Amino acid sequence: xxxxxxxxxxxxxxxxxxxxxxxxxxxxxxxxxxxxxxxxxxxxxxxxxxxxxxxxxxxxxxxxxxxxxxxxxxxxxxxxxxxxxxxxxxxxxxxxxxxxxxxxxxxxxxxxxxxxxxxxxxxxxxxxxxxxxxxxxxxxxxxxxxxxxxxxxxxxxxxxxxxxxxxxxxxxxxxxxxxxxxxxxxxxxxxxxxxxxxxxxxxxxxxxxxxxxxxxxxxx
Amino acid sequence: xxxxxxxxxxxxxxxxxxxxxxxxxxxxxxxxxxxxxxxxxxxxxxxxxxxxxxxxxxxxxxxxxxxxxxxxxxxxxxxxxxxxxxxxxxxxxxxxxxxxxxxxxxxxxxxxxxxxxxxxxxxxxxxxxxxxxxxxxxxxxxxxxxxxxxxxxxxxxxxxxxxxxxxxxxxxxxxxxxxxxxxxxxxxxxxxxxxxxxxxxxxxxxxxxxxxxxxxxxxxxxxxxxxxxxxxxxxxxxxxxxxxxxxxxxxxxxxxxxxxxxxxxxxxxxxxxxxxxxxxxxxxxxxxxxxxxxxxxxxxxxxxxxxxxxxxxxxxxxxxxxxxxxxxxxxxxxxxxxxxxxxxxxxxxxxxxxxxxxxxxxxxxxxxxxxxxxxxxxxxxxxxxxxxxxxxxxxxxxxxxxxxxxxxxxxxxxxxxxxxx
Numbered sequence: 001x002x003x004x005x006x007x008x009x010x011x012x013x014x015x016x017x018x019x020x021x022x023x024x025x026x027x028x029x030x031x032x033x034x035x036x037x038x039x040x041x042x043x044x045x046x047x048x049x050x051x052x053x054x055x056x057x058x059x060x061x062x063x064x065x066x067x068x069x070x071x072x073x074x075x076x077x078x079x080x081x082x083x084x085x086x087x088x089x090x091x092x093x094x095x096x097x098x099x100x101x102x103x104x105x106x107x108x109x110x111x112x113x114x115x116x117x118x119x120x121x122x123x124x125x126x127x128x129x130x131x132x133x134x135x136x137x138x139x140x141x142x143x144x145x146x147x148x149x150x151x152x153x154x155x156x157x158x159x160x161x162x163x164x165x166x167x168x169x170x171x172x173x174x175x176x177x178x179x180x181x182x183x184x185x186x187x188x189x190x191x192x193x194x195x196x197x198x199x200x201x202x203x204x205x206x207x208x209x210x211x212x213x214x215x216x217x218x219x220x
Numbered sequence: 221x222x223x224x225x226x227x228x229x230x231x232x233x234x235x236x237x238x239x240x241x242x243x244x245x246x247x248x249x250x251x252x253x254x255x256x257x258x259x260x261x262x263x264x265x266x267x268x269x270x271x272x273x274x275x276x277x278x279x280x281x282x283x284x285x286x287x288x289x290x291x292x293x294x295x296x297x298x299x300x301x302x303x304x305x306x307x308x309x310x311x312x313x314x315x316x317x318x319x320x321x322x323x324x325x326x327x328x329x330x331x332x333x334x335x336x337x338x339x340x341x342x343x344x345x346x347x348x349x350x351x352x353x354x355x356x357x358x359x360x361x362x363x364x365x366x367x368x369x370x371x372x373x374x375x376x377x378x379x380x381x382x383x384x385x386x387x388x389x390x391x392x393x394x395x396x397x398x399x400x401x402x403x404x405x406x407x408x409x410x411x412x413x414x415x416x417x418x419x420x421x422x423x424x425x426x427x428x429x430x431x432x433x434x435x436x437x438x439x440x441x442x443x444x445x446x447x448x449x450x451x452x453x454x455x456x457x458x459x460x461x462x463x464x465x466x467x468x469x470x471x472x473x474x475x476x477x478x479x480x481x482x483x484x485x486x487x488x489x490x491x492x493x494x495x496x497x498x499x500x501x502x503x504x505x506x507x508x509x510x511x512x513x514x515x516x517x518x519x520x521x522x523x524x525x526x527x528x529x530x531x532x533x534x535x536x537x538x539x540x541x542x543x544x545x546x547x548x549x550x551x552x553x554x555x556x557x558x559x560x561x562x563x564x565x566x567x568x569x570x571x572x573x574x575x576x577x578x579x580x581x582x583x584x585x586x587x588x589x590x591x592x593x594x595x596x597x598x599x600x601x602x603x604x605x606x607x608x609x610x611x612x613x614x615x616x617x618x619x620x621x622x623x624x625x626x627x628x629x630x631x632x633x634x635x636x637x638x639x640x641x
Contacts (some may be wrong), residue, residue, distance in 0.1 A: 049634075057547060057633045078551045085549020096544045096637060100237040112226045113549035158549075 001069070003161055003194045004031040004054065009063035009073075011049060023049050025220035026063070033161070036185055036195040038205045041214030047198040050218065051164045054196070055088050056080030068161045085113035089155030089193065091184065093167035095147050097139040103150045104135040110154035125153040128190075129183060145176040152184050156191045163188050165197040169204055181207050227554070230545075231561045234538075241530040242566060245523065249570020252520035253613050254577025259512045260605040261578070262585050262597065267502050269595045270296070271495040275418075276349040277323075278474060279492035281305070281313060281481070282463040287491035288501055294325055294463040295494055296419045296593055297335050300395060301327050305488050306441045307459030313466060318476075321346050321467040326431040328462070329391040329403065334377040336391050336424045338431030341366055347465075349416050361385055361411030366427040372411040376421035376594055383409050391426075393436060403434050417596035432459060520613060523570065527563050528620040535559075535627045542628050543636035552629050559625035560618055567617020571610040 011024035023046040031037055041047045052058040054065055056072045059080070065072040067087050072080055089110070097106050107122040126135050129149040131142075139147050148168070155163050168184060169177035181197075181204050188195040197204070198214065205211035235242045275295055282290040283303030292299035304326075313322040323346075326338035344355050344363040357363060357372065364370035373383055383389060387409045393401040407426060415421055432439060432448050439446045439458045446458040468474055474492045481490040491497050542555045579599060586597035 048638075052634050055547070057637075078553070081546065081549055081551040084547075088549075090547050092547075092637060094638060096540070096547070098541060098544065100233055105233075109226075109230075109545075110548055113545075113551075113554070117226065154548075 001033070002030045003033040003035070003068060004029070004196070005064075005066045006030070006054075007064045009053065009065060010061045011046075011053060011058065012061055022220040024053065024060075024218060026050070026218050029217055031162070031194055031196060034189070034192055034194055036188065036208060037197070038208035038211040039196070039198040039214045039217065040200065040202075040205050040211050041198060042200050045214055046218055046220065047214055048166055050214070051090075051166050051196070051198060054162075055090060055164055056084045081113070085158065086115065087161045089158065089160040089163040091148075091151055091155045091163065091165040091168045093170035095139070095151040095171070097147055097150055097154075099139055102136050102138055103131055103142065103146075103153075106139070106150055107154045107157045110157035114158035114160075122153075122157055125157060125187075126150070128187065129153045144171060145180065148172060148176075148180050149183065152180070152187055156187050156193055159191060160193050162194045162196065165195065165199075167199050167201075168197060169199070169201060174203070177201065177204060178207070227558060227561060230558055231565055234558070234562055235565060238530070238534055241534070242569075245526045245530050245566050246570045246573060248519070248523035248526050249567055249613060249617065250573035250577050252516060252523045253571050253574030253609055254581060255516035255519055256513070256609045257574065257578040257603075257605050258581035258585065259509065259516050260609075261601075261603050262582060262589075263509050264603055264605075265597045265601060266589065266595070267499075269597065271498040271502065275494050276347060276467070277321075277465045277494060278468045278471075279466045279477070279490055279494060280463050281309065281466060281488055281490050284487060284489050287489055287497045290463060290489060290491045291494055291497045293327070294465060297337070297423055298593065301462045302489075304440070304460040304462055305464070307456050307461060308441075309488060310461050310464045311456070313464050318469055318473045319466055320469045321465075323347060323465040324428055324461040325463045325465060326428050326461050327395065328431065328437070329393055329434065330395055330397055331389055331391055331424055332381060333397040334374075334381060334422055334424055335395060336371075336426055336431075338426055338428035340428055343425065344372070347467075349418055349420060353416075355416070355420070356414040357411035358414055363411055364425065364427055365410075366429060368427070369405055369407045369430055370410040370426070371407040372413060372425040373409055374421040374423045374425075374594065375413055375415040376590070377424055378409070378412040383412075385409055385412065391434065393434075403436070405430070405434055415596075417594075419594040422594040428461070429454075520616065524567075524613075524616045524620045527566050527617050528623055531559060531563055531621060532624040532627065535624050535631075538628070539631050539636045542631040543633045546631070546633040547637060555631065556625045556629040559628045560621040563621025563624070564614055564618040567614045567620075570617070571613050574610070574613070575606075 006026055006029040009024055009026040012020045012022045014020055053060050060073050070083055072083055075083060098109060103126060104122055107125055108117050108119060111117045126132060129152055131146060131149055134142060134146060165184060169180050172180055199205055280290050280294050283305050285302035289299050289302050293301050310322060310324045313319050323339055323343050329336040341363060348354055364372050388406050390406055391403045392398060393403060432454055439460055441460040442457040448454050477490055478492050481488055545555060582599050590596055
């Protein structure tokens with residue numbers, strides 16, 4: 001059974017002038033359980049919108065998104081919130097850590113809305129990403145690379161089925177970017193989570209067995 | 221349950237992150253709550269103390285005039301005396317079988333502002349300032365001998381004047397202290413009373429005979445001037461008293477006496493019942509208390525507004541935080557709840573600190589009341605306002621949180637996940 005099945009997904013934005021811009025039009029997209037997929041695309045082609053639709057942050061205009069046997073597109077907003085909390089981890093280009101919280105607390109916040117807080121697992125994850133001695137540090141006290149590692153730990157904190165990574169290395173230098181993507185892939189594999197990465201960085205994309213052009217997936 | 225603890229965790233962290241505005245809004249809530257509790261609590265206790273049953277007498281008989289002045293002057297030892305009445309009136313009362321207790325007071329002297337009241341030993345042997353409780357002399361002391369120049373001091377007066385057993389002092393003429401009005405007679409302190417937490421604590425008691433014999437005192441008991449001579453007995457017809465303190469055998473007697481003395485008589489005034497006379501005074505100055513209460517309500521409303529404003533203003537900078545929470549699976553209503561809880565927490569913290577403010581205001585106010593009247597207000601005496609005010613304030617704070625919470629609720633996740641640079 002596939003982890004993620006998307007059929008006839010449509011999303012359009014209404015501009016301030018009132019005209020509609022179709023940004024997503026995906027007839028079919030599928031991901032197997034535990035698989036790792038990379039999508040290639042320059043900015044402005046709807047990659048983030050695509051991930052937000054999968055995460056249920058945005059509602060689709062039409063079409064179906066089925067994650068782990070549950071249909072995201074059939075749910076109300078709060079239903080999508082619940083599904084996201086349980087099934088999805090999200091890694092952002094800008095990390096989106098909470099400035100006022102320590103590394104450990106940031107990871108624990110990633111557990112809060114899903115299956116419940118497990119401080120031991122949060123600690124284990126931080127040790128796994130090499131931040132065992134930085135758990136009490138706030139994001140501002142960590143390097144950019146360390147911040148990204150906290151974000152990676154948070155993304156899998158809730159044992160999700162699917163991790164979405166939106167330009168996950170966009171804020172890192174080459175060396176750290178390669179390290180980060182390797183870590184993300186390892187962690188997802190260790191935690192049996194599928195990984196869907198979107199990026200425009202060929203070197204990052206090159207690390208995956210296969211990278212698909214987003215333009216091939218999205219007809220809009 | 222886990223979820224709720226975590227929400228409180230977020231709230232607590234957010235309050236700490238905005239420590240300054242949290243502190244200021246908390247303080248303003250504390251001030252408002254403390255003020256309301258103090259104004260209402262102090263008022264309730266003062267009214268009870270001034271009108272309630274802790275007085276020990278039912279009525280005061282004195283010169284024709286204002287019953288309020290009579291009560292203030294004799295029961296609370298404030299105000300001036302409206303004049304004197306003949307000794308015979310005291311005797312009539314004392315011999316009246318309907319009267320349980322009649323105690324004469326003669327006023328007109330002071331020692332450093334503390335009133336000297338001339339009276340008889342009955343005050344110490346029969347009078348109960350509270351049901352079943354009489355004046356008690358502190359260790360080693362005793363009540364005065366009516367034939368000697370001896371004094372018994374109220375506890376507060378003794379403490380403030382620094383007078384102890386065996387000390388001598390000379391009275392000053394008048395109810396207000398005036399250095400030049402010193403009498404020559406010397407009085408010896410033979411007793412200091414146990415504290416009564418009543419106006420009596422501020423009084424210096426001496427034998428009534430002493431007042432008559434004080435140099436310069438002229439008696440007009442029978443309308444003619446008479447000056448007491450040393451060694452000679454003072455005939456009763458010359459004696460006079462400022463007031464007769466009365467306790468009746470039953471309440472009906474007050475009705476009858478009120479009719480005969482106040483409505484038919486012309487020479488004297490019976491202030492009865494004492495509580496009602498004082499209650500009328502509080503009714504007259506009730507508006508002042510209402511204004512105070514109104515001001516403190518306003519402080520609470522303004523404080524509630526400051527909760528609203530401070531959180532509302534912080535929402536814009538926190539939009540991204542809410543968006544991240546949502547991206548982690550938080551629902552809109554969770555974000556809403558965080559903000560409402562935050563407002564309620566500020567109000568709750570304010571209420572807790574409000575009790576400290578209440579304590580401070582109450583302590584200051586009760587020190588003034590005590591110094592002025594001898595009445596001691598009880599800081600810890602319970603009053604419904606200690607429940608009603610906190611509940612209302614926390615409710616108000618929660619409601620104040622709804623407006624910013626709606627703003628947070630509406631935060632769009634997708635557009636706020638990327639920082640605007």
